[in-house]
Amino acid sequence: MTRSHAKNNTSGSVFTYYERNRTEYGSKTQRIGADSMKKIDACYLCLNSVRNPVACSKGHIYCKECIISSLISQKAQIKAHQASLESYAAEEQLEREKARAEARDRVLRDFERGLGLGGAKIAAKPKALAEKKVELGRDPAKQDVSVKLIEGPTGDERGVKRKFELDESAMERLAREAEDAALKAIEAEQAESRRAKLPSFWLPTLTPEATIGPLKDVKLQTMCNVGEHPHPLALKNLLPVHFTYPAASKTDSTKATPICPSCSREISNATKSILLTSKRPAHEETTDGPAPSKKAKKDKKDKEEVVCGHVVCSTCADTIVKPGKQCPVCEAHIRPDKDVIELGREGTGFAAAGGAQAKREGVAFMP
Template identity: 55%
Template sequence: MTRSHAKNNTTQSTLSYYERTLLRKDGAARRLGRDSFKPLDACYLCLSKVNDPVSCSSGHIYCRECCISDLISQKAGIEAKKREMERWEEAERLEREEAKLKARERVVSDFEKGMSLGGSSTVKRIPIGEDKDKSTTKSKFELDNNAVEKVAKKAEEKALRVMELEQSESRKAKLAAFWLPSLTPEAKLGPLKDVKLQTLCHVGGLPHPISRKTLLPVILTYPPSSTSKPICPTCTKELSNATSSILLSSRQPMHSADGDGDEGRKKKKQKKDKEEAYVCGHVICQTCSDTIVKPQGRCCVCDAKVEDSGRIPLGKEGTGFAAAGGAEVKREGVAFRV
């Protein structure tokens, strides 16, 4: 009984269109349409219009409630991971101690076998003219403890290197986080307590740290129509995924630069470790940022001081115009063909 063609359709020289769609090649890619993109003013977590928007240091926008709830859930997972890492560290310590003990025992046993301490005694010849009783007395063998200790130490170091290599491979399988510097292939094996676990923003190509203190306020400007898209507050240009938007962040308001001398003396008395709150979070277009904000170094809406590091590109979906790869989704796999 022959099998059906549907189960062996990859063995034929000519395939139909439907059969070619079933045969996915390695790295098959599909281009996404505009309906698959998130709007510019939508949250990356709930995908709805942002409510009390905040942003990470890379310009990814969230609802404040969604972001804080995600940070809380990540912290709960980190605490559970820390307790698990403590158990791993204790297990690794016991494995290293056991490996050192076995290496020392093996070295001592090999040394004793090599010196024939565990075997039968050899018969010594008696020269002519010597007393038989004097010649039959055996000289005591003294074990060189320093030599044994030296060889045992080398064996322990070798066993520890092998054990560290095995533990490093097993640790990378347990903590599958390639962005942690302690888990890179060239990183040396250190204590698990040195592995820094922190809350991350997983939007974008590479996860990056995020915390409640580093959240940036976002101020979106809308026209009188409540259902319309956000606009640039300076040129009233509509902001969308097809345009480049810039988020302005600053800790220095307008009155801080033009304050009196008394205010300056008061600020010197304040503690330096206390950072001021962010006072700007306006979103403007790329053109206004390059022509107005960059030359003056101030926000075009609230006149807050904005440095070069305070102009952050706002995250968007798609490619904008001529970029490649941002509007595609890929699936990695293996195509079997007989």
């Protein structure tokens, strides 16, 4: 009773379960039936049976036409985003230059104001010192004293006159420090002026002390958006997929269910299926000779293409493919640690198979 009241304490007692689910308030969960699940051989973009199927490195299957169209549209969006980032960077540069110029003007105003306030005292000191020198200079006995008072002792004693030197680097450093101090003072004044204008003080980005930092270097690239965590995807990294269908349904494979070419077991969302991605055909032989360089290995790896792409069930992959290290269909060489990818699959409508619930997050403001 307590838990139910804590979850629904802002809802009226006249609300029914159906009406509460229809509202756009709070988090919503919905169980998904078998009719809403994608088939194992269906495209993640068009949701139809795949035509010329390809897969990414995570095992997500697409029609080749669909994924190429998606990558082209993503590249167009990336170009537009790059143009906006360049305009933002130019605006930031102008803002920094404007702030620097304002800080420099403040330093100059403070310097001029200081000279104006202390000008009379500074001008009076040389005159008083000259009068004192004349008075002391009248008496020959005090002539040496006058010289000592003005010029100071000679030799290695303290107070000897030294030549004033100020190089250009020191001047630039002092000017830069003064500009930085003035810039910090300007930012503090702006934060103080914003304090009374921002009612949403609890938001970290809207606090008076918050400053808009520089744009971070974002690596713009095409992505595979299937799953909770999207990952980078390029056209050259797409892997071919070859499903095997029963002999009686080769003419119309859109209504048939793919099978494992080794054991003829149906492949569906209820079973794990493995994609074999070998780049070494069966007739390839190892050559004896000197080991190739790293550059030669890299060039050869870039030029290699996937020659297998057959889909088998997980049982055959564990009992036949991995121990024998070759595909049961084309006999291509298989590396168990690199050339085996589990295909992505959705649930079956049952809770035990997973993927049977969809959730939408929402914010519920409690009074």
